[in-house]
Amino acid sequence: MPQITFYKHDPIPLEMHKVRIVQKLNLLPTDERLQKIKDAGYNTFQLHNHDIFLDMLTDSGVNAMSDDMEAAMHRADDAYAGSESYFRMEKTLQEIFGIPYCMPAHQGRACENILATRFVKPGNCVIMNYHFTTAKAHITRVGGHVEELVKDEGLVSKSDLPFKGNIDLDKLEACIKKETPENVPFVRLEAGTNLIGGQPISYENMKAATNICKKYGILTVLDASLLQDNLYFIKTREEGMADKSVREITRMVADLFDIIYFSARKFGFARGGVLLVRDRDLYYSMEDLIPMFEGFLTYGGMSVREIEAMTVGFVESMDMNIISQGPQFVGYCVDCLDKYGIPVITPGSGLGAHLDAAEFVGHIPQEQYPAGALVCALYICSGVRGMERGTLSEERNADGSERMASMELVRLAFPRRVFTLSQTEYVIDRVKWLYDHRELVGGLRFVHEPKTLRFFTGVLEPVSDWPDKLAEAYKADFGPEQ
């Protein structure tokens, strides 16, 4: 859907849906929020949903479902083997992607486990435009390592480049030669590249990158978890694509890859995961891993109700009216923050608005987790829960030293069709307040640091009493109740 124009003012995002079921929200008073974030070990993953006003941690598994998705759940066909729900999903995915073999898994990281278990041997190198936390963790778990070759411009926070997720083609070829093709089990391209701010890859870049892989006989894998946003951006930003339908673009993209996997907590607006495999022998070489780790091949650890819902969600993801909602809301939020001079990743993506914490709280050293501190500060000052996507989300190097992230981001995800424009305005307003009081935010340090995926369960503490001082300043401006 192109942005609707208005008679009296500049365009704003216009919802192409109406809200029919709502959930009550709680906005705790500031002092209670202060206590809750302390109790959560300064880790927003550890907050309880009841204590959050607007949950912008992620879009994963929390997108609003449509009436058609809810309705489809009622015809779910429960069977250990041979569920009709699965066959309906398989047929729909075959129609959309044109790939014959379909393997269900309980979520995206389960697909990554299967890919790593099947293809990656100790010492192997998996090349990516950029890593995703769980994708990398599974590869390193089996002894492989990851090379990230996103173009340099992808790591520049302020930009007007339309496809910052593009892989550097020269570096890709050089890396394959250096590693030797035998040591590269697959190249993984991630649509809507999550950790650099949900930035898309162009069709042309995917085509050129997969051609290089073909030249060297290397398998090509697409992580399509954020494909719906990437499709929107290909259609609206890439030359020659405006006249093609979303389905046509999807098929053009799919035709480039040997394997496509995705988290259906994102793609499909439900909760699950799927691996699509083009080649029969390749499929046979992987199929036993599904019953071993997930469940029988016609449910893969998913509830059949979810399978029914996501099948409708896949079809809805081919509808420009539906997939434009995320990018248009994010774009609005990013543009408003940018106009206030707040460091935010531009251009806007589909996944969420990403604050550039390295600049926002540039006085906090990277080893004190500036993005982790900023996300806690925002919760104290608004009840909005975001997610740290920076050094805290990295794992330490083998020698125990910190691996500094190339970007320090606070992600404010926009679950699809969940928040209104006035809620978006509230977020913009509180981020602006925080930006004007940014010198009050201090660093964090670990009290309990898990070895793997430490950002999920780690416990931290502030390096000083900065959270109390920040809360005092906030209450002085807004009163204690908000």
Ligand SMILES: Cc1ncc(COP(=O)(O)O)c(C=O)c1O
């Ligand atoms: C790009 C990408 N790949 C993989 C995953 C993992 O999916 P899941 O959370 O369903 O395990 C995610 C989750 O956020 C993701 O964003």
